[in-house]
Amino acid sequence: MFSIMTQNHQRGVSKPLKILHIAFTMHARGTETWLMNVLRRIDKNRFQFDFLTVEGEKGIYDQEILDLGGKLHACPHPGNKGAFLRGLRKILQEKGPFDVIHAHPYTLSGLALMQGARAGIPVRIVHSHTDRRKARRDKSVIRRAYIGAMKKLISRTATYGLAASDDAAVSLFGKNWNKDPRWNIMHCGIDLEPFKKTKTKEAMRKSLGIPQQAHVMGHVGSFHFEKNHEFLLHLFEKMAKSDLKLHLILVGDGPLKQKYEDRVKTLNLEKRVIFTGVRSDVPDLLKAMDIFVFPSLFEGLGLAVVEAQAAGLPCLVADTVPQEASIVDGAVEFLPLENADEQWVKAIKEKFEGNRIDAARALNQVSSTPFNIDHNVTMLMELYDTLSGRQDSKDAA
Template sequence: MVLEKDMSKIKVLHIITRLDKGGSAENTLLTVSLLNKEEFKVTLISGHTNDPDKEIASFITQKNLDYFLMPELVRKISPLKDIKAFFKIYHFIKKQGFDIVHTHTSKAGMLGRWAAKLAGVKIIVHTPHGHIFYGYFGWFKTKLFIYLERLTGPLTDKIITLTQRGKEEHVKYRIARPDKFVPIYSGIDVGKFVDFHADAVKEKEKLNIPLDVPVIGTVTRLAPVKGNQYLIASLPEVVKLFPTLKVLIVGDGSERGKLERYVKKLSLLENVIFLGICKDVRGILNTFDIFVLPSLNEGMGRCMLEAQALGVPVVATKVGGIPEVVRDSIGGILVPPRNPEAMAEAIINLLKNKSLRDNMSEEAKRWVGHRFSAGAMVEKISDLYKELIGAM
């Protein structure tokens, strides 16, 4: 596919390693689809996704996006594929002559920024989508990533962090000069959630949950850094007071088997339901009385925005960018990480107090609608692009 030349528009290339379901992919797809097509000519490159490619293809066709699949672009370190991906990106950029290259996530960020620099691109922007400074990898791999980010930071004109906390962490680890960082909150399609009117009764029926049974849950990756074992560890205390409680865990990952065994060990098989990956979580979220996120590290926690947009109060750990997403004691309750006792206390407090949940529900909806819309996010990114172009 050859792109048509349009000298009147700013040509922007977005590169992301993969478009698997999750915050980084959703952020990127919203950005490329909502940028003003009268001002920008936008192209997207990604590697293969683990989700059905036809779903991505359907979205791209619906939004009329210029999209190029690059199979060599993979998440794991693969010297041969990485070299091939680097040169393919380089030649693509040289041929198309982009004004701006905007990379997303670690691997695409490394390969894309160096390829863009070598190809002579004047403006390079990067969004890390969280950070990998602790909790995600072992000691050696973490140190390697930090070293590579420090090498690549000087090539980058602006680095968009999802929160102010994200900026502070990157500066702390000396990834780049402080003036290179721009915090822009990751937005969601607020209307998709605020205007969602599923019948909670029917949703509970689908899950075989009686109407009067309290429901809490989470939408997360089942990985060590997400701290799901601490949510499970908090449940025995909660179940003592609410024996019929149902806990819905949406998501999958390497820890699933371990977590299922832990649930069995704590005799919680009647309470905890692992639902796996769900295409559309809105109906499930609509059954929640409380959304719980027990992460040990979190760039932002996009799923909490979606829960709050639906009016679900949140109990979450006070780590990473979460305190910027959930207002403690207003839209939810924040607790220390790795503290099942504090988490149980917060869950019990909210389950006992419906009026408090109702108040938090209204506050959460207002907060997300005002501060975290996709439109507001893309407007700020658009302004940043134009500011950088104007400074050339």
């Protein structure tokens, strides 16, 4: 359970706590999808979720947020720091008062929490969803100095912090993070209900135009450099020459998607590599796969790996992904990325030939862990109540 330092202020339980999430464009990505799963389940009589969005950018979840009683507040793009700060200050003044500000971007959370502190928001939560330590090594001196300054600002302005894994905590809060009672781990969970009523492998392969006897590897993730589609397609190209049954399903969207679509066409592999785009039926798509391959350069946790295990898939995962992502017994194998082409090729072949994982057992195992979204919702409601002082008010009553 969390280590919680209760705030001094208290309020009655009649009005919902008003929480502003800083997440920007609400597309179907890991953090945003997790937030939507929380919003769908949280007690709307006790908690009001508002979301800071970016002016001129429409998110795939925007309408559903409104339908669920949430609110959207558009702000200038954070690339223009001055305009962003002025816009956020105006939102906090005109759309508040907010009881909680919950910031999800990496270092940019520092600016949001600073404005929250200036606006008098008593509970200011920073949430580290990723481990960006390796990415920072490639940044310029100026960029690294900026990141260092933002981390110090976060430490000064956050009243509480969550991280998706130990690696994500070290990345944002430092290696001695567990000595500060403000910082705590909360593994982000997934919605397990869709995994209980998926379509069959045969039906999904037919809908995707994949032969029933094909060897299908798959991946779920946005087309950004950290997801390492470069390495994934390199492996596929290497194996596709000798395994004519090999197919690849790529689920997601992003700025690099067109680059890889063009590359696949150039290699005349477009009938064997399926780009699905953003989909709402990921559990069904996972059923079409034989194995799940996840070679990320860095991750806070890797929720897609949790989903793949819930679907009963054997998973080959880069050793850059936190060990906490391994949940189902015997499902996950971690492999290095450096000079390891043949090791990955060998492992993929072995997974195709190996024993299947019992899907019902896998789903049951994931259900009993903190990676169940219902567990997250219960913990978050308790956290918001306690930090705001409302839990104290209820206990006193």
